[in-house]
Amino acid sequence: MSVKRNPIQRRLVNLVLLISGAVLLLACTTILTYEFLTSRQTTVEQASTLGKIIATNSTAALAFDNPTDANEILSALKAERLVVGAGLYNKEGKLFSHYPSDVPEGEFPVRPEDDGYRFEASNLVGIQPVTLGQKRLGTLYLKWDLKAVYGRFLFYGASIVVIMTGCLLAAAYMLSKTLRRQISEPILELAETAKAVSDRQDYSVRARKVGQGELGFLTDVFNQMLARIQEQNMAMKESEQRVRAVLNSAMTAVVVIERSGRIIDWNPRAELAEKIVPVRFREEHRARLAHLSKEGDASVQNRVYELPGLRRDGTEFPVELSIGVMQNERVATFCWFITDITERKQSETKLQTQLSRMELLDRITRAIAERQDLRSIFQVVIGSLEENLPLDFGCICLYDPTTETLTVANVGSRSEGLASRLSMLDDARVPIDRNGLSSCVRGHLIYEPDIQGSAFPFPKRLASVGLRSFVAAPLPVQDKVFGVLLAARQAAHSFTSPDCEFIRHLSEHVALAAHQANLYNSLQIAYDDLRQTQQAVMQQERLRALGQMASGIAHDINNAISPIALYTETLLEKEPNLSERARSYLQVTQHAIEDVAQTITRMREFYRQREAQLTLAPVQLNGLVPQVKDLTHARWSDMPQQRGIVVQMRAELTPGLPETMGIENEIREALVNLVFNAVDAMPEGGTITVRTVQSGPFVHLEVSDTGTGMDEDTRRRCLEPFFTTKGERGTGLGLAMVYGMAQRNNAEVQIESELGKGTTVRLVFPVSAPTGRKLDPASSAAPVDALRILIVDDDPLLIRALRDTLEDDGHSVIAAPGGQEGIDAFEKAHRNREPFSLVITDLGMPHVDGRKVSAAIKALSPRTPVILFTGWGQRLIAERDLPEHVDRVLNKPPKLQDLRVALAELTARNGSRNS
Incomplete structure (x- = not known):
């Protein structure tokens, strides 16, 4: 190209602009690259800090298996607008919690990858371990969307590049315009030299130096550049020779083909290319080669194909064929690479076999783990x-x-x-x-x-x-x-060796699973034993709670029935003109009162073993049955008839039944409970049969019904305290009290039941000699002279009943309605020299109780007998909590005989009626 057609001035301007642009591009590239890398590092550091904070806050949620707290912690990421996803995995690698909560779990990785932070396309993904001390609790997965950050970065970078480019190009243009006349000649000289080098490819040509200064320096540099190009040209030729040597020695066949199909270059290995194609593929191979040569089929370019090859011995082997395209402005060539991949295929086969074995091992391990x-x-x-x-x-x-x-x-x-x-x-x-x-x-x-x-x-x-x-x-x-x-x-x-290795690994897993199964069975046995122990402890705790409740109930009920007991016994003793019918009614009432008193006494301790002071006496079971029939008549006859239901009660008594040793009122109360249960078990009516049978050295007392019956689980648990099938109507204490009676009377409880066929409860008593002397309630105490007695009680009905009873026996009675009033009355009598022969005080009274009353009386008159009259008597005796200043404790409801015996014994021991 002629210099005149392309003036040096224009070329100088173009050259200056080109150099300036190159410098600008390099500078901008360097700055933007540095800023991009710095911003990525800063982003990773910030993300790591955020990940550590979230992981630290999540330790408690993972440690206590609390997904709610984990969701709240992850929801705090709403403040981080770049965070588009977060997941918390437990130590087994399962997704425990994720954010946002409305994103399906399938959008998150099934299992967390390796720990660390890495960029994936326009996202930053972080895997942060969640640890507590040295223990790893789980893994935190975080995902940031950096598209907005990258967008801003590109915008600002482009703006800077545009501004700097405009400024630099304007300055370069002004500079080149000013200086182009001063440097035209040196530049023309350089141009002529460059043209000579280009035309003759002679890198030994050097430019003539014109003047000093920058243009002279430029000429020197240009000549030095030519010297370096000459050296590089020689080095390139040497490199080409080395590449040729490498290709000639390579095991991969290399063939270079023009678009026309003409082979222009190849290595020695490629000389066998035609021979390695199996016969059945050669026609197809030639057709595809022709098509590629003529059309330049883009579908096969830059792709890898696996084809069968043929060895000289006739055996086939796998080869890999790849086609690369080398193209410039004028011509395109194709480079074929053919590689023997036999070893790789063998390795892949082995790897696939190993993976299948690992998958099988995993499946078996999962199956046996369940x-x-x-x-x-x-x-x-x-x-x-x-x-x-x-x-x-x-x-x-x-x-x-x-x-x-x-x-x-x-x-x-x-x-x-x-x-x-x-x-x-x-x-x-x-x-x-x-x-x-x-x-x-x-x-x-x-x-x-x-x-x-x-x-x-x-x-x-x-x-x-x-x-x-x-x-x-x-x-x-x-x-x-x-x-x-x-x-x-x-x-x-x-x-094979992999088969043996697989069986060895499998045997280790099987051994571990078997060991775990044995441990599980051992733990299950230990757990069952522990559960039985816990049930026993819970049963004892329920009994203790029942005893505490019974103490309060007994006190209130005993106070209520004490006047009835006293008046009933007085009428039976003092009224000889009573009709037989009235006397019978009073006797039934007396038995009922005694049963009530015994029942509430046993409520706290119905499972306690019989104490030594409770003496068993001969009991005729045949005599108890008619009494129970009369006591329960309203329950099994009258009340069901009001609902149109008929319940019949039959007695099948064995004549001449021997006596058994026991506590009569307890057995009678247990029999009443069994009758009530039988009535409840027959909502549509039926028959109750009370039967006595002698079986060798034992006497059986049976209560049978024709009701709904019980299943095996109910039959097994029916003796437990508080267990009931009656809903809100039941207390769960009836059969438990029957069982307690049996324990105290050396008896056994047997229950036979079947759904739809009724229930039979059998009490088995031994026939044996008495274990103690039966107390005769009808025996009379020694006569006692008239006494002056102080009664202290806050119950006016009981005071009246005691006063009437004692006055009928000829005693003088003074009553005080409270503890302080009783102390004042005793002090007044003591000062007036009108002492009381004996003091009867209640235990539980407001403000001043019986303990304080007895202590005050003993302080004034140590010889005055004090009787503690209370519904807490059995509890005080059992717990050895008798007040220090009390001479005798009598239970409520009182019995005249017990009261008279206590008066006789205490006044006789005192030796005087006066203090």
């Missing part, structure tokens, strides 16, 4: 091996070191035929021989590739049914072998 008994674990293992490995025969045996034998624990379903022929079905015994089995039980895996012709017993036994090779893998736990996994095939040398 089972807690050895039999099902062994079934899963052997079944999976038979189906997937596969096996012709497989079984698991348990090792007994004492007898040196293996016991077959499980045989695969497909192996049962061979197992039957081998006499190795479940529970069969296999002795340890000196071949592989003895070494296996010591912890070594044994592989016998061909057992045909073996002289050892066990291999010979397997060979007798057509098996040729087998593997025996030990099942070790804590350095001890407890079993052996046997796998056999009918082909010799049929187990």
Whole structure:
């Protein structure tokens, strides 16, 4: 190109602008690159800090398995607008919580990847461990969307580049315009030299230096550049020679083809290219080559194909073909690379086999992890091996070191035929021989590739049914072998090294699962024992709570029935003109009062063993039945008839029934409870049968009904306190009190019941000699002279009843309605020398109780007897909490005989009626 057609001035301007642009581009690229890398590093540091904070805050949620707290912690990421996703995984790698909550769990990774922060496209992904001390609790997954950040970065970068480019180009243009006249000649000289170099490719030409200064320096630099280009040209030729040498020695065939199909270059390996194509593919190969040469088929360019190749011996082998395109402005060439990939294919096959084995191992491990008994674990293992490995025969045996034998624990379903022929079905015994089995039980895996012709017993036994090779893998736990996994095939040398390694790994997993199953069974037994112990403790706790409740109930009820007891007993004793009917009614009332008193006394301690002071007396059970029938008549006859229901009660009594030793009122109360229960069990009516039977040295008292009956679980629990099937109507104490009575009376409770067929409760009493002397309630105490008695009680009805009763016996009675009033009355009488012969005080009174009253009386007159009259009597005696200043404790409701005996004994011991 002529210099005149392209003036040097214009070229100078273009050159200056080009250099300035290049410098600008380099500077901008450097700055933007630095800012981009710095911003990415800063983003990672900020993200790491945020991840550590969230991970620290999430330790409690993972430690206590609280997904709610985890959701709240992750929801705090709303303040981070770049965070588009976060997930919290537990230590098993399962997703525990995620943010946003409305995003499906499938949008998050199934399992967290390796810890760290990395960029993925326009996102930043962070995997942060969640630890507590040295313990890893889980993993935090965070995802930032950096599209907006990158957008702003590109915008600002482009703006800076545009501004700097405009400024620099304007300055360069002004500078070149000013200086172009001063440098035209040196530039023209340089141009002529460059044209000479370009035309002749002669890099030895040098430009003539014109003047000094920058242009002279430029000429020197230009000449130096030519010298370096000359050196590089020589180096390139040397490099081309080296590349050629490498291609010539490469094992990959390289062929360079023009678009026209003409081969322009190749290496020696490519000389065999035509010969390695199998015959059945050669026509297709030539057609595709022709099509590619003519059309330049883009579908095959820059892609890798796997094709079969042909060796000189006629065997095929896999090859890899890739086609690269080398194109410039004028011509395009294709470079073919052909590589033998036999070894890679073999490695891939081995890797695929190993992956399939690992997948099988994983499936088996997961399956046995869900089972807690050895039999099902062994079934899963052997079944999976038979189906997937596969096996012709497989079984698991348990090792007994004492007898040196293996016991077959499980045989695969497909192996049962061979197992039957081998006499190795479940529970069969296999002795340890000196071949592989003895070494296996010591912890070594044994592989016998061909057992045909073996002289050892066990291999010979397997060979007798057509098996040729087998593997025996030990099942070790804590350095001890407890079993052996046997796998056999009918082909010799049929187990590869990976097969044996897989069986070895599997045996370790099976051993661990079996050990865990044994631990689980042991823990289950321990748990059952603990649960039974807890139930026993809870039952004792319920009994203690019942006793505490009964103490308060007993006090109130005893106070209420005390006047009734006193008046009833007085009428029976003092009114000889009563009719037989009235006397009978009063006697029934008296028995009922005594039963009530005994019942509320037992409410707190119905499971307590009979105390020594409670004396058993002869009881005629046949005599109790009519009494109970009369006492319960309204409950089983009148009340059901109001609802149109008929309940009949029959008595089947054995004549001449011997007496049994017991507490009569307790047995009568228990019989009443059983009758009430029988009525409740017959909502549609029916028949109640009370029966007495002698059976050898025992006497049976039975209550049977024709009601709904009980299932086995209800029958087993019906004696538990507070257990009831009556809903809100029941207390759950009736049968429990019956059981307590039986314990105190040396009796046994038997319950027979079936749904829809009724229930029979049987009380079994022994026929034996009395264990103590029966107290005769009708015996009279020694006569007592008239006494002056002070009664202190806050219950006006009880005061009136005691006063009437004692005055009927000839005593003088003074009553005080409270503790302080009683102390004042006693002090007044003591000052007036009108002392009381005896003081009867209640225990529980407001402000001043019976303890303070007795203490005050003993302080004034130590010889004055004090009787504590209370409904808490049994509790005080049982807990040994008798007040210090009390001479005698009498229970409420009182009995005249007990009261008279106490008066006689205390006044006789005192020796005087006066203090």
